[in-house]
Amino acid sequence: MAEYVIIGNGTAAVGCIEGIRSIDSDGAITVISGEEHHVYSRPLISYLLEGKTDLERMKYRPADFYEKNKVNVVYGKAAKIDTKKQEAILEGKGKFGYTKICICTGSSPFVPPFEGLDKVKKKFSFMTLDDALALEKVLTDKSRVLIVGAGLIGLKCAEGIAERVGSITVCDLADRVLSSILDAECAAYMQKELEDHGVSFMLGDTAVKFDKNKAYMKSGAEVEFDILVLAVGVRAETEIAKQAGCDTNRGIIINTKMETTAANIYAAGDCSEGYDSSISANRVLAILPNAYMQGRCAGINMAGGSSEITDAIPMNSIGFFGLHCATAGAYPEDGEIYEERTDKGIKRLYFKDSKLAGYMLIGDVNRAGIYTSLVREKTVLDNEETEKVKKMPSLAIFSDEKRRTKLGGVV
Amino acid sequence: MKRVFVNEDWCLGCHLCEYNCAYANSGLSDMVKALKGKDIFPRIHIEETDGITYAVSCRHCKDPLCVKSCIAGAISIEDGTVKIDKTKCVGCLTCVLVCPYGAVAAGPEGAAQKCELCLANSCGSPACVKGCPNNAIVYEER
């Protein structure tokens, strides 16, 4: 009987378990969970603070998930993988033999070596449930919060606590918010929405030095705060893979079947660097849907099935205070850029080589998935179709025949 | 499993399906009370192109992207029907981002919603199908 070991207990791990179980209902599955929680949805920690969910509802799978899938969950930290003996070795708690192993270690916050950071008492990362619960404990309606980092994590944190604190300042070295997914104009639009809800920004500027309750900015400005949230960035957790002999770059390098360069070792999720079809190269795509799909793909392959992901693309749906934003694909500057601005938002479409390469939608994100599918499937568009794409996302973009199959068949 | 299908040849673009859908999912027993003076959030919508109209609703895909992509684990498949657990949904709209049919949308309270075949409401079987004046929308095995 096959023995599967999964290091990590996040989204990719769930995907992996469900992937294995879709093929092999008997093999033993051991999950080594670093966090002492039932699998929960990490992106929901900001919603937890906002009061939109609770510990029970934010479980990513029902309470009986492990039991139903016959999964042995071991809480502890995996120290290393012995590839010769095919064993995963835990810190202090024994070892687990495997026939196939999947590394789903995710990522961890990257904290630059700020001077004086050790003097700050109330400082937090915002990655895990424990981070969020710890942060929640110190929140008061008078707290002045400084968030370092205006990316997805920092801003979601700001939204989550906005109603519960006195003030929030977000700083980032980048000149705009959400710099990894939005261009300057779209970023400015989102920033305005956040500012309208009381969040202040110091962009193109960042803390260089801390005192107990004060940050000294690069620009020379000083910011007083009670609570510091560090959301500068994340790094893929690759250490255990490296030790096991897997090739790593920014993440654990995997092929389209989620195999690492080491035998019988797979990797999936934020820790991995898989194929991104939008740039035709490997890249860490640290987004939840990708983690699940990679995990599932790995699981299927580990159990002897056959699965491959060749069409992964970066994509994000994120909203702040009800203003939604959807983005996907790549944003080539040398193609045609189509833009529409209304009082309710922005639409930017990036065309290249008769294809929709990527898009940014702010405000109206209805049917964005149709755009995403055009990007993902690299659908070639003629002039007429391109015009329809510009007008709005709809199935009208497709030929009559294709659309009739989509709406008249089982898909 | 039975699904909802539309035949473009017979869809008139009358939009009745949208109103029947909104009514069926309103939980109210009177259509006027349910819909009068309100913005409606139907789970089926009419698209129109070059004189062709057709209703689009959840395809209940066999391998749905929305289920795989939901960040809250709120979307699941139950006996083939793709369902959204409203209480778990936080309204991030990742499902809207990935649905290649444009069949998922935010509901009145911000949570995502989509066609669940009227199996859970008082209608019992798809209201859009029952109310379609030209049998353009059908509920059948294919």
Place this chain on the structure above:
Amino acid sequence: MKDHFIYPEFEVVRNDNRCIQCRVCERQCANEVHSFDPERGIMLSDETKCVNCQRCVSLCPTRALKIVKSDCRLRENANWADDTIKEIYKQANSGGVLLSSMGNPKPLPVYWDKILINASQVTNPPIDPLREPMETKVFLGKKPEKIKRNEDGELVTETTPQLELSMPVMFSAMSYGSISYNAHASLARAATELGICYNTGEGGLHEDFYIYGPNTVVQVASGRFGVHKDYLEAAAAVEIKMGQGAKPGIGGHLPGAKIVGDVSKTRMIPEGSDAISPAPHHDIYSIEDLRQLVYSLKEATEYKKPVIVKVAAVHNIAAIASGIARSGADIIAIDGFRGGTGAAPTRIRDNVGIPIELALASVDQRLRDEGIRNNVSLVVGGSVRSAADVVKAVALGADAVYVATAALLAMGCHLCRTCQSGKCNWGIATQRPELVKRLNPDMGSRRLVNLMDAWRHEIKELMGGMGINSIESLRGNRLMLRGVGLTDKELEILGISHAGE
């Protein structure tokens, strides 16, 4: 030109307490009666355009709409009715012949409603159609005068070609052009499923419908549109149209605007050219001429198909029918003055022709008197509205009936009588693609089949009540009928006794 003298005939009554502004009425009205005023957030209606087709009423999900006849009246005048005066206004405005559609709506006598059917009591048993077999099948065509045997003494069963129908009803002629592709598809599919026939009218046979040939009567009319060898060969029977009940004595005119695409192709005339059917067949001025066409068609179809001659019911119909029965025709179809049309001059429709009940009775009697009743089968049309009308027609002497208005109603027609506008909101009398698609032939054919199934059941019930188990035994059995409120002359022509006699 807008006629300021005429106040709109109908009022659109919208119950604002119920209207949810879904705007279905607006989208579904090809006459553009309804509109939405975004500034005030209310629905508006322009009743000058309303034809009372009831499409909006039918589709309104909250029953917020009704169309009522306006009670704005001219000063009452028993001689000058409102309609009469308004027709004067219209003609004074336009200078044209008034056009109308569907059958004569005037309050002229409906003899069907003055005839009652018999039932068995005590001395002869009724038959329960649910327990005992009942035959509704009929064969149309010339019947042998006597039994013949060959040299070996065996029965000779060969007959001239017959049209076999599972029940004594056919869908009468409605051309592709006057009605839509989907209406034709519905009729063709229903006729096939029912084992009866539908009729192409003078519009030719669309290539998609050749597969329904065994249940198709093809028409050869004065314009000869769409007639060619394959057309004749595809059919179960060929009908020569000499006249039509709604407009006896005049031809037809389908405007060039409607001769587009497939309609043009099917009629075999250039797109945009007016399709003018002359009033007469220019090669028929006598029964002898008619005989030539009858035999030309028989030659062309190798004597395999019965030939029907269709005429309008006019004053001397009995003599005309007698002539036709001697022309070689297998079936005579007679269309009464209440028969429908896609468009006819109002004056003709409302004032020309005679009731089908009287025409049928006199023709049947005349053919019997002349001993030529078996030369032909008789089919009558012109407002056969129910199974009771069918039974009465058969008892008066018909072999079968033609129905068209009832079939249109089954498909959704609401008898607004504005077919001539080409904007039929029910997708029937129109060629506009966005309107044509409103009639889904799956539904249209299903409803037609339902209607005929229902009629078949009712015919059996009525026959059973009379103690008759075969429709053939009812034909011409006028003892089964009694008149009420009819004059002696009317009873004499109908050949029936008064109730109580």
